[in-house]
Amino acid sequence: MKYAMCPKCGRRLCKGENGTKVEMECPKCGEFASVIIDEDDIHISKKPIFTNTPDSVLKQKQHA
Numbered sequence: 264m265k266y267a268m269c270p271k272c273g274r275r276l277c278k279g280e281n282g283t284k285v286e287m288e289c290p291k292c293g294e295f296a297s298v299i300i301d302e303d304d305i306h307i308s309k310k311p312i313f314t315n316t317p318d319s320v321l322k323q324k325q326h327a
């Protein structure tokens with residue numbers, strides 16, 4: 264079992280077993296975090312895990 268910490272404020276976000284993939288927002292500071300728990304490592308990123316959004320949609324969002 265491993266713990267994921269908020270990349271911004273360091274609050275403990277969640278814990279999970281190997282293979283866990285989750286996207287969430289920090290309940291303390293609201294920072295978005297994607298968490299991937301591997302066998303020997305834990306990856307925390309501000310970018311979404313599930314990048315099924317086409318680039319064209321992202322560009323539209325930026326202009327909105």
Ligand SMILES: [Zn+2]
Nearest residue numbers: 269272289292
């Ligand atoms: Zn936070």
